[in-house]
Amino acid sequence: xxxxxxxxxxxxxxxxxxxxxxxxxxxxxxxxxxxxxxxxxxxxxxxxxxxxxxxxxxxxxxxxxxxxxxxxxxxxxxxxxxx
Numbered sequence: 103x104x105x106x107x108x109x110x111x112x113x114x115x116x117x118x119x120x121x122x123x124x125x126x127x128x129x130x131x132x133x134x135x136x137x138x139x140x141x142x143x144x145x146x147x148x149x150x151x152x153x154x155x156x157x158x159x160x161x162x163x164x165x166x167x168x169x170x171x172x173x174x175x176x177x178x179x180x181x182x183x184x185x
């Protein structure tokens with residue numbers, strides 16, 4: 103059984119985005135692992151494993167426009183089902 107079920111990925115487009123600030127916010131406010139927040143001040147790619155992907159979406163929407171959103175259920179995938 104996985105501790106964090108949902109593989110959450112998206113892009114955030116905005117202005118004055120800061121990888122370090124985003125990483126720190128995730129670390130301090132969300133339970134999860136495998137965090138990746140990379141990019142530049144206009145576009146950030148987020149990858150995060152969590153049980154509460156809606157919180158990730160809610161936060162990222164405050165940073166800018168979110169798109170290319172993918173949320174996959176890794177538990178279903180591990181059982182051979184479509185995630």
